[in-house]
Amino acid sequence: MTRTLVTVFLKEIVDNLRDRRSLASALIMGPIFGPILFAFVISLSIERSLDDVEETMELPVVGQEYAPNLVRYLESRNIEITDGPADPDAAAAAVRTGLHDVVLVIPEDFGAQLAATRPARVKLYSDGANTQGGREARRAARALSAYNRELAAIRLSARGINPLVLRPINIDDIDVSTPSGRSAMLLGMMSYFFIFALLMGGMYLAIDSTAGERERGSLEPLLSLPVTRTQLMLGKIAATGVFMAFSLMLSLLSFYVVLKFMPLEKLGMTPNFDLAVVVAAFFLLAPFILLGASLMTLVASFTKSYKEAQTWISVVLIAPTLPILIVSILTLRPQLGFMFVPSLSQHLILVDMVKNEPLNGLHIAISVFSTLVFGALLTWACARLYRREGLLG
């Protein structure tokens, strides 16, 4: 029994180590592309959030000459005033076509209205469908209302009234999230990368050892040997699992390295991702290997050809995101029931690890146990499927 298993296992390992496609998906796809994509997304969001505070914003203004004080005020708020389009109609068109993100239009009677203490009207053109423009418009609006409040205060003071009467309530925003907690939001997608890398690592092995063998015509001679099909299948799943474990370890390590070079502290983030977490995350995700290997083998043995197997396994690659996505959209807090769901439980526990929050031992135990049970069930289903005559296609 064990001799057969070991023989099949070793042959699959050697065979796939020599196969560029298997090797590339185990060594490159998950472990390298994942962190690179991640680093890209993070640096993009760092850039964007830094934009808000520090960078000078450009604001085209139509009719600057009617409100020199306002213009000076805006310039003091790090907003660079540029010449806008010729008239309000041109301003609307420029925003609509994306030439400008925001345009401020000051009418000719602005000064006269102010002098008469009547509300002076200004128009701020923006395109709500344009996220970048939306942020700029909000910033311009904030600056304008600050100017508005300042003028109101001056007017009240001039009439001998304390400007504070206009401020019955003062709102202080207090963000209680810790720096580690804020990182978790961004690093939430990281757990999917690991599951993806893990699956990619074994994908070609799973296909090759079923659909591939069949297409090559090596399955029939193999099945005519004096070994049971269950032994063959277990040897193949074991080899698939080793590739998956390897790919997982590599991608954890490459994340560890990438995070060291990311300027996350600029975002006020200090993710807890040291080597101890790398090791802990490996053991947390390891039970998913059996589940993934048996699931992919199961799918591949249903299909008729290599290509068909590839198509269906791509679906399998996406499936683990679904529970993560649903919980993220509904912003549900971790609870006991979730720990029975593979991929979701690993995601939630990993997020807690990265947030440096105390871990719930029961949650971890349920996650490991339920994932292993699912994996064992699928392996059993694989064994059943392997005994079918139809396996030969």
Add this chain to the structure above:
Amino acid sequence: MIKVDRIHKSFGNVQALRGVSFAAPDGKITGLLGPNGAGKSTIMRVLYTVLRPDKGYASVDGIDVVADSLAARRRIGALPHGAGLYPHLTARENIAYFARLCGVEKGVLDDQVDNIIKLLEIGDFADRRTKGFSQGQRTKVSLARALVHDPQNVILDEPTNGLDVMATRSLRDLILKLKDAGRCVLFSSHVMQEVAALCDDICIIADGVVAIDDSIDGIRERTGCDDLEDAFVAAIHLVAAE
């Protein structure tokens, strides 16, 4: 020794085998002859146990292929039709892999692999990866793989398909060697001359039944045709007439 007794096998609505019976004794070469789609491969697949018969009984050295398929497979070396190799492994590794799975002991494994490589004269390319092998090279390696554990019963499904004259010739010599060693060789083909040149007994299958099962002379006698090809056609018409 292979025995097949009234085997039936259907795939959906298609009746591939409708009560096939024949025997292939040790020390003889038995030819399964028949047109394409007659059921030759199906009967062989039942024998090396990748298909289960719907009805009937088949045995290898007295072992029931359904009840004890594992033991039956131990007595068989099979070359399925269009058998493929592992392209990333060398010819030698391909052969050794099958030897290990057949339970060849570690101590003798290398010797046995070497012997079969010598026997089949594939030493020249034994240590090359099989990717890009010619059809003839592939067939030889597949055959070496099937024979490495020295099985008593050898089942070859259209082994000469795609082989050139020289390769066919050396394959024929090998099959004769197996016969001389007292092995039971079951061999399928749709090529008349090949079967005539090799086989002691011929079992002509058409449309899922045995049309005729006899020695070459017996077949000539029973069909009244001197030419074997005419005899073949006459036997097939016999089935069609029923």
